[in-house]
Amino acid sequence: MVKQAIHNMQQPQLGLKIQEWRKAKGMTQEELVEKCNINVRTIQRIEAGEVTPRSYTVKAILEALGVEKELPMPAIASNEPLIFSKQSKQTFLAAAIAGVIYFLVSMLEIYWDGVLFFDSALKIPDYYVLIKVIILISFSLYFFGWSKLGEALDSKLIRWGAFMLITVNLVIIISDITFAGSLETDYKLYGFVKLVGFGVSLIPFSIGLILQKGYMGNLFLVTGIVGILTAILLMTVLFVMVGLAVLSVFDILLIYILTSIAFQKERVPV
Known part of the structure; x- marks a missing residue:
């Protein structure tokens, strides 16, 4: 018994x-x-x-x-999802909300970055810096949630990949604000460097998602593959518009995963 x-x-x-x-x-x-x-x-x-x-x-x-030989293994199926504490779920929900804010504001960011890329002589709006600040804060909170999820999953690639994305985004935002409106800046070269840098930073995180497929299911596999595809498309630069479209799908999947875990139903202990 x-x-x-x-x-x-x-x-x-x-x-x-x-x-x-x-x-x-x-x-x-x-x-x-x-x-x-x-x-x-x-x-x-x-x-x-x-x-x-x-x-x-x-x-x-x-x-x-030293008890493994004395007792049978607990019945924890390999495909059984982790059960998170209330505090962890609140963190994931906050990250998902930050992700939605980032996703919406990034549409405006992409527009003005595109304007600078194709016509650097055009005057940028006064709210450009505000857009960048909102992106910086929301993106950081968004992937901080993913770093905590990576910690819970014991996935160093997800955890440190999320921190890598936060760091790269921080560098990009600071550079954007610094060079904003400067006629001396080669925005095409600068845009190329940003796309390649962000694309590279997506790879470790995406691989981490793929490696969780056996434990967290096919959604992590699909999301990771979409992330890798996004990275490749952004780094080619020639297919940047397609890459940005795929990036939107990637963000939607990431936000969905965080939200679904945040609203995960509690199990009754056996």
Whole structure:
């Protein structure tokens, strides 16, 4: 009966049991991390019941605790979605809202960047800088949410890929504001550099999405492929208009994923 109960254990009971086993062994979270090669934050989230770990993560923890051979594995299907805490869901929802704001304002940004690209002598509007500031803030919040999701998924590519996108966008925005309206700027060369830079920065993040297909499903696979396609089209520059259209699809998919996770229904623990 006891073994069967452990076999069917879900969060938060699983996290509490792991914590109990760890303390019974006289181990700190840091010592457990050294044995199972999982970062401290992941162990903390598992023990707090904030996320449901993958099967191989549970196996690694049980082996490190020396209980893997004594007990059957918890029944956590490989395609079973993570269960996120209320705080995490709020973060993802805020990121999705920021993503919508970014998506809408970026339409205006793309228009004026296009104007500068094709006719640098045209006077840009007074609100151009405001557009860039809104893009900077909303984009950063948007992908900060994705970095937190990458952390929950234990995906370094998604997590650091999101930070890479935030950093590249920050550099681009600062450059846009600095060079705005300057007649000395070669906007065609500058536009080329921006497109290639942003395209390159999309690749690690998109690969991270693709690698989550086995655990998070085909939506992550499709979104990752769309991201790679976007990167390739932007870097060619010749197909930039098609690339921007595909980028819109990419953003819609990313916002949808964040929103769907934010409104994920709670499961009743077994």
